[in-house]
Amino acid sequence: MRYLPVFLDLQSGKVLLVGAGDLARAKLRLLAAAGAAIRWYATDGDHDLAGLSAEDEARIERAKGDPLAADLSDVIAILCAGAGDIGVAMSARAKAVGLPVNVMDDLAHSTFIMPAIVDRGDVVVAVGTGGTSPVVARRIRERIEAVLPARIGDLAGFIGQFRKSIHARIAEFPLRRRFWERIVDGPIGALVLAGRRNEAERALNAITDHAAFAGASAEGKAIGHVTLVGAGPGDPDLLTVKALRALQDADVVFYDELVSSEILDRIRRDASRIPVGRRVGKPGIGQDAINKLIIEAAQSGQRAVRLKGGDPFIFGRGGEEIAALRDAGVAYSIIPGISAGLGAAAQFEVPLTYRHEALRITFLTAHKARDAEVVDWSVLTDKKMTIVVYMGMTAAPAILEGMLAAGRSPETPVGVFARVTRPDAKAAVGTLSRLPELVKQVDGGPAILVIGDVVAHSAPWSQSNVTHLFSNQMFSELLKAAE
Amino acid sequence: MSGFVSFVSAGPGDPEMLTLKGAARLRDADVVLYDDLASGAILDLARAGANLVAVGKRAGRPSARQQHVNRLLVDYAATGVRVVRLKSGDAGIFGRLEEEIEALRAAGIGYEIIPGVTSACVAAAQAGIPLTRRLTSRRVQFVTGADVTGGLPADLNWAALADPEATTVVYMGRRTFPALAAQLIAHGLSPDTQAVLAEQLGHADQQLVRTTIAELAAQLADAPAATTAAIIMFGALAPDHR
Numbered sequence: 001m002r003y004l005p006v007f008l009d010l011q012s013g014k015v016l017l018v019g020a021g022d023l024a025r026a027k028l029r030l031l032a033a034a035g036a037a038i039r040w041y042a043t044d045g046d047h048d049l050a051g052l053s054a055e056d057e058a059r060i061e062r063a064k065g066d067p068l069a070a071d072l073s074d075v076i077a078i079l080c081a082g083a084g085d086i087g088v089a090m091s092a093r094a095k096a097v098g099l100p101v102n103v104m105d106d107l108a109h110s111t112f113i114m115p116a117i118v119d120r121g122d123v124v125v126a127v128g129t130g131g132t133s134p135v136v137a138r139r140i141r142e143r144i145e146a147v148l149p150a151r152i153g154d155l156a157g158f159i160g161q162f163r164k165s166i167h168a169r170i171a172e173f174p175l176r177r178r179f180w181e182r183i184v185d186g187p188i189g190a191l192v193l194a195g196r197r198n199e200a201e202r203a204l205n206a207i208t209d210h211a212a213f214a215g216a217s218a219e220g221k222a223i224g225h226v227t228l229v230g231a232g233p234g235d236p237d238l239l240t241v242k243a244l245r246a247l248q249d250a251d252v253v254f255y256d257e258l259v260s261s262e263i264l265d266r267i268r269r270d271a272s273r274i275p276v277g278r279r280v281g282k283p284g285i286g287q288d289a290i291n292k293l294i295i296e297a298a299q300s301g302q303r304a305v306r307l308k309g310g311d312p313f314i315f316g317r318g319g320e321e322i323a324a325l326r327d328a329g330v331a332y333s334i335i336p337g338i339s340a341g342l343g344a345a346a347q348f349e350v351p352l353t354y355r356h357e358a359l360r361i362t363f364l365t366a367h368k369a370r371d372a373e374v375v376d377w378s379v380l381t382d383k384k385m386t387i388v389v390y391m392g393m394t395a396a397p398a399i400l401e402g403m404l405a406a407g408r409s410p411e412t413p414v415g416v417f418a419r420v421t422r423p424d425a426k427a428a429v430g431t432l433s434r435l436p437e438l439v440k441q442v443d444g445g446p447a448i449l450v451i452g453d454v455v456a457h458s459a460p461w462s463q464s465n466v467t468h469l470f471s472n473q474m475f476s477e478l479l480k481a482a483e
Numbered sequence: 484m485s486g487f488v489s490f491v492s493a494g495p496g497d498p499e500m501l502t503l504k505g506a507a508r509l510r511d512a513d514v515v516l517y518d519d520l521a522s523g524a525i526l527d528l529a530r531a532g533a534n535l536v537a538v539g540k541r542a543g544r545p546s547a548r549q550q551h552v553n554r555l556l557v558d559y560a561a562t563g564v565r566v567v568r569l570k571s572g573d574a575g576i577f578g579r580l581e582e583e584i585e586a587l588r589a590a591g592i593g594y595e596i597i598p599g600v601t602s603a604c605v606a607a608a609q610a611g612i613p614l615t616r617r618l619t620s621r622r623v624q625f626v627t628g629a630d631v632t633g634g635l636p637a638d639l640n641w642a643a644l645a646d647p648e649a650t651t652v653v654y655m656g657r658r659t660f661p662a663l664a665a666q667l668i669a670h671g672l673s674p675d676t677q678a679v680l681a682e683q684l685g686h687a688d689q690q691l692v693r694t695t696i697a698e699l700a701a702q703l704a705d706a707p708a709a710t711t712a713a714i715i716m717f718g719a720l721a722p723d724h725r
Contacts, residue, residue: 237504311604319613319721336604342573346598351581360626379643
């Protein structure tokens, strides 16, 4: 981020506008509509301007003479639009006295840039693209315009009106925030957005127990809650809308190491972030300690999120956490996510089910060779079953051994899909007999192994492996012929 | 100019369970081809001028043939527009995605697959029952209860299905469950094995019933034909504490 968005107080001074023609007039209208007091030097001497209200007109001073000699004592920013070479000279003068300056379409001589603006009164959204693409900024603005209710500014003003009195009634910040969230998300906010501000005021004034409205317990503390959130396979855009909201509402987030940093970036900025997970080869703080942390967070009145890679209930040990929460009497909810196996399937086009060919899927985990040894492979030799193995890189040789011993063909297609849906995702596909070798080709985990005929329909297989498979078969045929 | 198809997994039907990427594609789409099962509030995300085309398959009703859907996809994309193919749950799980992809590959049309939250995970979250548990439920399997004719698939893997240490999720299996349960019991699975029937997942009238495989089979044998989606979980389920 090179350009930091800040908001300029238009009541603190005048904006100096230098320029002529339609460009200058467009800027003038924008500034006038925003309520700015403007000193305008028309570089072509033409000060005509139609269509402004008397009120806006009253704030425009039509200045004559050389803008380079303009009085800057009450000026807070300088804009040049359609000013020609004078813009460059103005820029030098502004820089010399330390005033922010924008020369239209000239980043090199500007010290600030104008964003695309969504104006809803007190609510203003500025969209910047670092000056690279006004078209993109406009498109984003249109999107925001479409989702922001027309009266969102009224809602902000409404809250501003009551802010002090509520502050006096609810001392604790987290409880106060929750009070306003209930107002914004509930019927009172809806009344304001519907233009029924008087009714909303009456409803707000009718609240007698503000702490209870905000969800405080009998002891006056906020009631905590734990949300188990599935973070999905890694791409932050594969968060669900609900998961994103939970991250934005959290006071504290306990996350696994496997959750990508791009997803952690979506957490509310002032929430605490606490890593608790394990990584292969490195012990975490342990499940009991995690349970204890999330219970304590909720009991202290916080909204805690337990953020887990993939889905919390597929190899996520979410079951143990909710059992502990239940025993402790802590309220919880669960937001499912996209399990990594499904992320791998989508990214690499592995159809986990396939008409007539793959009618069932088994998901299992094999962390260490020992885990693979306890799997009953004999029930998994079914050709119409796709097998998806989580955390199975280390145990790959044991998985191969188990499957071969149970009688699955060494020619069964397999894929190793590492860091799925992340920018550095990598796939290696081949036949079952090569599984331990394929695991080494993906440059580290975490990885999902998929075993089954469906892998032959995957994108990496059709792109690169067909020749390899053929050469393998041809080689074995040649060997047979030689014997 | 060649169009592009985004396969968007809709999840269970609740717009909040859509992925951010899926929601973005819907907002940008010129044409949305949807199954009835994925419709409802999610379609509200599409922009006002988008062309919404129902191609759905719904249990108990005649449906557009798959080949017809494939042709529609290719035809719309060939006009150069942005097409979203909305699929309920996760597109890759019993969604017959492969057939539509093959049609696009054959026509040389670009596509992407956006995964989603599959019904099994939604049911598990709603019921508070994990699909896997350390030591007691090491394996979870998803199977379909209906083949293309609507009957129980002929060549099921009974050894895997009757495994008491696995959790099994049956998609599209309400109608055939009595037959499935009878076979499971005959293959040694206890009639008292815990089961959950989840109907209308993600909708306001969602229902979750916890029972045993024998009781559920008896209940469904007498039930009238239903038109809503349902999935069934059974196996080494965690105790019910709701």
